[in-house]
Amino acid sequence: MLNGLDIEGRTLLHRLPVRGKLVLLFTAAILLFLTSDLRILGPALAAAAVLFLSTGIGLREAFRRVRFVLFTVALVAAANYVFVSPREAAAVLCRLSALVLLAAAVTATTGIPAFMDEVARLLAPFERLGLVRAADVSLAVGLVIRFVPEILARYGEISAAHKARGLPVRPLTLLTPLVILTLKDADTIAMAIDARGFRRH
Structure with missing residues (x-):
């Protein structure tokens, strides 16, 4: 069996209590689903990516961990592009990708x-x-x-x-x-x- 997903570190996210991380993740999810404005979702995605990488995980390992989920997100966004609109597809892509990266950051800094x-x-x-x-x-x-x-x-x-x-x-x-x-x-x-x-x- 492999080791868990958590990695050693002393970042702020590592030191934050588990309950605080879960509350922040839940709050972020609500806020992201309350808007479809790309001017908000775009920076939110960038901030989530920076937070994930700030845990000390390498870029290659970070991509390896989330690539399957991001592939599913891309499929959902593609469906929205075909059946709804390009703007909605972009919003879905940014929103769900940001949530995936935030969740990955939490699991990377918290032991099982x-x-x-x-x-x-x-x-x-x-x-x-x-x-x-x-x-x-x-x-x-x-x-x-x-x-x-x-x-x-x-x-x-x-x-x-x-x-x-x-x-x-x-x-x-x-x-x-x-x-x-x-x-x-x-x-x-x-x-x-x-x-x-x-x-x-």
């Missing part, structure tokens, strides 16, 4: 255990009401974050296998084997979790 602890604390009132089980939800969040680098590694392995066989490497052709391998890993981890009694039956 810290995320899980904070999620459990935030859900504690709902657990007392019997609505959720905070430990289960925090475990799910931790696994999602933990699986991201593993999925990236799987993609690299499948891409290398395609190249070795002389097959064209396209994201869409790699998607099916990637999904199958990911689901197999998920089943294995789910059985291990149940065997250790981490979840209710």
Whole structure:
């Protein structure tokens, strides 16, 4: 298994409490969806990119981490270009890309255990009401974050296998084997979790 997505550093974002990061991310998401003005969304995207790079991550590694999500964002923007308008497509591209980079900056500066602890604390009132089980939800969040680098590694392995066989490497052709391998890993981890009694039956 690979290491998590967090990297060592002493930047302001590294020192900010997890709850503060989540509140800022949630607030930024609301503000970005309240406007379609490119004069605001453009600088917001640039600021998100600067914030992500300021975590100490290299440019190549930064792109490697977000390229799949940005590819999806590009597809959504292309659909808006065809069915709505070029201006709306640009707004969608800037808005969603900024959110992706902000989220990536948060995950790059926060360890998985810290995320899980904070999620459990935030859900504690709902657990007392019997609505959720905070430990289960925090475990799910931790696994999602933990699986991201593993999925990236799987993609690299499948891409290398395609190249070795002389097959064209396209994201869409790699998607099916990637999904199958990911689901197999998920089943294995789910059985291990149940065997250790981490979840209710």
